[in-house]
Amino acid sequence: MSIFDIPTLDLARAQFAFVVSAHIVFPAFSIGTASFLMVLEALRMITGKEVFLRIFEFWKHIFAVVFGMGVVSGVVMSYEFGLNFAHFSDKAGPVIGPLMGYEVMTAFFLEAGFLGIMLFGRNRVNKWIYMFAVAMVAFGTLLSAFWILSVNSWMQTPAGFAMNDVGQFIPKDWWEIIFNPSLPYRFVHMVLAAYLTTALVVAGVGAWHHIKGTADDAVRVMFRMAVAMILVTAPIQILAGDQHGLNTLEHQPAKIAAMEGHWETSKGAGLILFGIPNDKTESTDYKIEIPYASSLILTHSLDGEVPGLGDFPKDERPPMTIVFFTFRIMVGLGFAFAAIGLWGGWLMWRKRLHEPGLYHKVALVFAPGGFLAIIMGWFTTEFGRQPYTVYGHFTTAESVSNLSHTAAWAGLIGFVLVYAFLFGSGIFYLGRLMKRGPEGAEPVENTPQRAAGVAGAMLAKDVTTDKEEAHA
Amino acid sequence: MSGFAHHLPDIWAAIIAFAIMTYVVLDGFDLGIGILFPFLGSDENRTRAMNSVAPVWDGNETWLVMGGGGLLAVFPLAYGVILNALYVPIIIMLLALAFRGVAFEFRGKTRRWKPLWDKAFFGGSLVATLAQGAVLGGLLRGPEVTGRAFTGGPLDWVSFFSLGTALALVAGYVMLGAAWLVIKTSHDLYDLARRIGQGALVATLGFIGLASLATPFLHPEYFQRWFAWPGIILSGVVPLLLLAAGYGYWKGIRTDRGVVAYLSGIAIFVLCFAGLGLSIFPYIVPMSITIREAATPPISQGFILVGAVIFLPIILGYTAYAYYVFRGKTSEHEHHY
Numbered sequence: 041m042s043i044f045d046i047p048t049l050d051l052a053r054a055q056f057a058f059v060v061s062a063h064i065v066f067p068a069f070s071i072g073t074a075s076f077l078m079v080l081e082a083l084r085m086i087t088g089k090e091v092f093l094r095i096f097e098f099w100k101h102i103f104a105v106v107f108g109m110g111v112v113s114g115v116v117m118s119y120e121f122g123l124n125f126a127h128f129s130d131k132a133g134p135v136i137g138p139l140m141g142y143e144v145m146t147a148f149f150l151e152a153g154f155l156g157i158m159l160f161g162r163n164r165v166n167k168w169i170y171m172f173a174v175a176m177v178a179f180g181t182l183l184s185a186f187w188i189l190s191v192n193s194w195m196q197t198p199a200g201f202a203m204n205d206v207g208q209f210i211p212k213d214w215w216e217i218i219f220n221p222s223l224p225y226r227f228v229h230m231v232l233a234a235y236l237t238t239a240l241v242v243a244g245v246g247a248w249h250h251i252k253g254t255a256d257d258a259v260r261v262m263f264r265m266a267v268a269m270i271l272v273t274a275p276i277q278i279l280a281g282d283q284h285g286l287n288t289l290e291h292q293p294a295k296i297a298a299m300e301g302h303w304e305t306s307k308g309a310g311l312i313l314f315g316i317p318n319d320k321t322e323s324t325d326y327k328i329e330i331p332y333a334s335s336l337i338l339t340h341s342l343d344g345e346v347p348g349l350g351d352f353p354k355d356e357r358p359p360m361t362i363v364f365f366t367f368r369i370m371v372g373l374g375f376a377f378a379a380i381g382l383w384g385g386w387l388m389w390r391k392r393l394h395e396p397g398l399y400h401k402v403a404l405v406f407a408p409g410g411f412l413a414i415i416m417g418w419f420t421t422e423f424g425r426q427p428y429t430v431y432g433h434f435t436t437a438e439s440v441s442n443l444s445h446t447a448a449w450a451g452l453i454g455f456v457l458v459y460a461f462l463f464g465s466g467i468f469y470l471g472r473l474m475k476r477g478p479e480g481a482e483p484v485e486n487t488p489q490r491a492a493g494v495a496g497a498m499l500a501k502d503v504t505t506d507k508e509e510a511h512a
Numbered sequence: 513m514s515g516f517a518h519h520l521p522d523i524w525a526a527i528i529a530f531a532i533m534t535y536v537v538l539d540g541f542d543l544g545i546g547i548l549f550p551f552l553g554s555d556e557n558r559t560r561a562m563n564s565v566a567p568v569w570d571g572n573e574t575w576l577v578m579g580g581g582g583l584l585a586v587f588p589l590a591y592g593v594i595l596n597a598l599y600v601p602i603i604i605m606l607l608a609l610a611f612r613g614v615a616f617e618f619r620g621k622t623r624r625w626k627p628l629w630d631k632a633f634f635g636g637s638l639v640a641t642l643a644q645g646a647v648l649g650g651l652l653r654g655p656e657v658t659g660r661a662f663t664g665g666p667l668d669w670v671s672f673f674s675l676g677t678a679l680a681l682v683a684g685y686v687m688l689g690a691a692w693l694v695i696k697t698s699h700d701l702y703d704l705a706r707r708i709g710q711g712a713l714v715a716t717l718g719f720i721g722l723a724s725l726a727t728p729f730l731h732p733e734y735f736q737r738w739f740a741w742p743g744i745i746l747s748g749v750v751p752l753l754l755l756a757a758g759y760g761y762w763k764g765i766r767t768d769r770g771v772v773a774y775l776s777g778i779a780i781f782v783l784c785f786a787g788l789g790l791s792i793f794p795y796i797v798p799m800s801i802t803i804r805e806a807a808t809p810p811i812s813q814g815f816i817l818v819g820a821v822i823f824l825p826i827i828l829g830y831t832a833y834a835y836y837v838f839r840g841k842t843s844e845h846e847h848h849y
Contacts, residue, residue: 105617111570112613116606118580122595123602129595130660133588134808138816141585144578145823152574153830156567157837164837204809206660208588211811441596447666451603458607462614469621 044449049440051448052124055455057422059116062459064418065411066110071185071231072238073103074178076265077158081174085167094258098478099242102470104159109466111152113459118144123451128429128439135201135209135217136191143187151180182231189230193223196421196431197291209430221291225284232277233417236377237410239269243384244407245474247400258478260394267384267393267403274378281374282337288424289338289347292431294356295424297349298363300334301327304348309334314368317360322350324364358426366419373413380406520814521807524586525796527820531582533785535575537688537778542569544689546612546637547682548708549630557701558630564696564842566616571831573609586813587806589660590796596662597655597797598647598669605643612636638682645681649674652792653730657800673726680719687712687761688777694770696842709765709773717758720784724751727791731799734791746790754783 077096084092118140122129129137157165157173165173200216201209211217246263249255255263289296297303301312301324311334315327335344349357380403387393425431429439542565552558583591595602615633619626650669655662690709694702728735737743757779764772794802807813 105621108570108614108617111573112610115573115577115609115613118577118584119595119602119606121584122580122591123599126592126596126662127660129584129592130589133584133591134812137581137585137588137591137808138812138819140581141816142819144574144581145819145827148574148577149571149823149827149831152571153827153834155570156834160567161837208808210809211815214815441592441599442662443596443599444666447599451599454603454607458610462610465618465625466614469618472621 048443048445048448049437051445051452052440052443053436055448055452056120056124058452059113059120059455059459061415061418062463063110063113063117064414066106066113067181067184068230068234068237068411068414069106069241070103070110071181071234072236072241073099073106074174074181075235076238076242077103078174078178081171085171091258091261094478095262098258098473099262100159102473105466105470105473107151107155109463112462114148116455122441124441124443125429125439126441128434131207131434131439132195132209132430135198135211136194138211139187139191139194139218143184143191147180147184147187150183151177154180185231185234186227189227190218190220190223193226194218194220195429196226196425197222197287198430198433209433222284222287225280225287228280229277229284229417230414232273232280233410233414236270236273236277237414239266239273240377240380240403240410241407242266243270243380243403245477247403247407248475249477250394250396250400251404254477254479255394256477256479262478264388264393267381267388270377271381271385274374274381278374278378281371286338288421292425293347294349294352295358295363295421296338297347297352298358298360298424299367299420300338300346301360301364302334302346302348303350305345305351306348307335307345308332308343309346311337315364317364319360355427358424363420363424366416366423370413370416370420373409373416376406377409377413517810517814520810520817521586521803523817524582524807524813525803527824528579528582528586529785529789531575531578533782535572535579536785537781538572538575539569540685540781541565541688541692541774542572543612543637543641544685544687544712545692546633546689547641547686548689548693549634549637551704551708552701553704554700555626557697557704560697560701560842561693562616562619562633564692567838568835569613569616571834573613576609585816586808587796587803588808590801590806593655593657593660593662593797593801594651597664598650600666601643601646601650601669605640605647608636608639608643610636612640641682641685642678645678646670646674648681648788649677652677652727652788652798654798654800657797673723673730676719676723676726680716680723683712683715683719684777684781687716687780688774691761691765691770691774691777694765694768694773696770696840698841706765710762713758713761713765716780717754720754720780721751724787733799737791743790746787750783750787754780757783 077099080092080096080099083089084096154173154176157170158177161173162170194217197220198209199220200211200213202212204210242262243266246255246259246266249259250263285296285299288299298317300309301315301317302309303322303324308331310329310331312324312327312329315324315329317324332342334346336342338344338346349360383399384393384403387395387397387399393399427435427437429436545561545565549558549561552561580591583594611632612634613636615629615636619629619633622629646669649671653669653671653673655668656664687709690705690712693705694709697705728738738747757776760776760779761773764770764774764776792798794804796803796806
């Protein structure tokens with residue numbers, strides 16, 4: 041089969057998967073950074089310390105670039121449902137549409153409305169209004185996460201609906217729809233993921249400046265804040281993930297079977313640490329397992345029964361291999377993050393966090409780790425709910441638009457090329473901002489004239505930019 | 513209550529129309545500035561022009577999400593059919609918007625590649641506008657629908673009529689962008705914007721005239737509406753109102769009242785939009801799916817109407833406040849990233 045024989049359905053899925061995967065990276069970072077900025081601004085107001093302003097201005101510039109990429113890839117998302125899954129939009133629209141409408145009205149406008157003031161308005165409004173604007177941006181990112189995760193969770197664990205005579209999902213009880221069985225777990229898991237991911241990036245940037253010997257007091261403060269954040273959130277995230285897994289076992293047992301690599305339903309099942317699922321023989325080869333551990337984790341008893349994928353009809357099974365591996369990568373990273381947090385906490389306690397050493401290199405390597413973990417986690421849950429869009433009720437194949445094969449190919453290629461170029465450039469500029477460090481971001485209030493002050497800081501940066509480009 | 517529930521689809525059609533209209537007149541001016549980018553004379557002028565919209569463009573574009581998301585929320589059948597039918601121009605629009613959106617951030621980050629991001633801002637704005645115009649043209653021609661699904665081909669929207677609506681929208685956005693620059697800038701950029709605004713006004717009115725003449729012949733139903741009683745009255749009145757709004761723009765831009773010019777520009781768009789509404793009502797997908805057929809049940813539309821009634825006034829309030837915070841002429845150095 042050549043690649044041109046790929047069914048249109050799979051092209052539509054690939055396009056959706058690509059644009060949503062590219063998108064999620066940005067809001068995940070925005071959620072964490074917006075809250076981080078809110079904390080920094082509050083700390084500055086409470087303590088009056090100038091160092092918090094310098095950290096704020098540094099991350100504000102980075103936030104602006106990330107948020108911009110989040111906006112342009114997010115506008116795409118609001119149309120992707122109809123472009124590729126017109127039938128899904130028609131059928132599920134009465135339930136999920138209003139939730140997304142609430143996301144736009146309560147979150148997107150709030151973020152966009154106060155973003156301008158946050159980025160450019162410090163000298164145009166008083167400090168309380170400025171603090172309010174920063175808080176509204178942070179609150180908006182969290183509300184947005186809540187609504188879109190409610191939509192996704194409803195698709196995974198649908199509740200509170202009936203069907204009408206044209207096959208549409210019709211709301212019966214909005215409370216049951218919004219707070220459907222998997223929402224609380226998914227929301228907590230994702231917000232923690234966003235915070236942890238941001239903390240890893242902040243720690244990584246701090247580590248870089250420690251390695252390069254450019255760690256001023258601002259870098260040291262933000263590095264300590266980030267390490268403390270990892271220390272706290274990583275273990276909580278592991279617990280939250282465990283709880284989420286139990287919820288999945290209850291509502292989507294086939295997904296759990298694929299994640300665990302089990303083909304046969306069994307009692308006292310072992311936890312497969314590694315193996316290679318084999319669809320043909322319906323077994324997981326070369327497996328390394330811990331006896332009874334899968335039953336223990338999932339049922340909290342040594343001889344609890346855990347599901348096997350082989351007990352589900354073939355046309356109701358998710359693809360095990362991809363779910364199995366993406367899940368392991370996510371979990372492995374999660375434990376690595378917890379280790380980084382503990383190690384950093386130990387160094388902080390021994391007052392050796394800022395001394396040169398292996399820790400800075402490890403923190404730098406894991407700086408983008410949170411993004412990888414998020415994408416792997418979403419792959420697990422999204423491939424794991426196949427073949428359905430609305431779990432148990434409406435399949436992905438029924439959902440797809442009436443697309444020409446050529447148009448579907450053109451759309452996919454267009455998105456891949458444009459995103460690679462635009463977001464590749466954006467990540468390059470982000471790297472440059474991060475390398476420049478907080479010393480490049482001059483405190484706004486120390487300068488006499490508001491416009492000239494910003495311009496002065498900008499000019500100083502332009503000089504650096506040119507130097508860097510000359511080196512490049 | 514049942515009476516109220518009966519009117520929900522009309523109320524929602526009005527709200528969606530309002531969102532799309534707001535998008536067009538707000539993002540219209542910042543897309544117009546993007547289209548004007550290569551013609552602004554100097555790099556300083558380009559920086560000034562971009563800085564004048566930097567704090568607000570993101571909010572402007574959110575109305576596009578409101579239009580799309582709102583359609584999914586209350587008319588999901590129309591959302592699915594329209595996006596499926598106009599798959600190609602909508603993806604082109606989204607990609608073009610991505611180019612011009614990131615240019616705001618990237619332009620100030622590099623000297624070597626600044627010209628590239630200037631081109632991205634211009635090209636993205638122009639192509640997005642053309643695509644939006646083509647979407648309008650394609651929609652007016654009426655996508656082929658069987659049952660609840662689009663059954664036409666991916667290039668059905670291509671026509672001379674769509675080309676006309678695409679060019680008309682370019683002229684209209686440039687007209688709004690020029691008025692915005694008259695409000696927000698001074699010196700040579702201000703003078704340039706005044707000259708451009710006058711030309712754009714003439715071009716906009718010309719294209720509107722052509723499109724208005726062509727539309728009734730797209731479909732017998734349109735013809736019936738505009739040339740049979742009582743539509744014939746409107747056919748006489750709307751052009752007069754358009755000319756009056758055009759005079760307001762002309763006068764405003766020549767007498768240093770940019771706000772008058774901009775508001776007159778909005779009036780031109782509102783009149784055209786009302787004309788479109790009269791042409792296609794009660795259809796939401798022209799001549800195949802009506803507002804009522806596409807509407808979700810009252811439990812759906814009522815639930816989100818509560819939110820709209822509460823939040824839309826708040827949104828308009830803080831949006832107005834954000835514009836107020838950044839009022840007055842923008843200097844070259846302000847709002848740098």
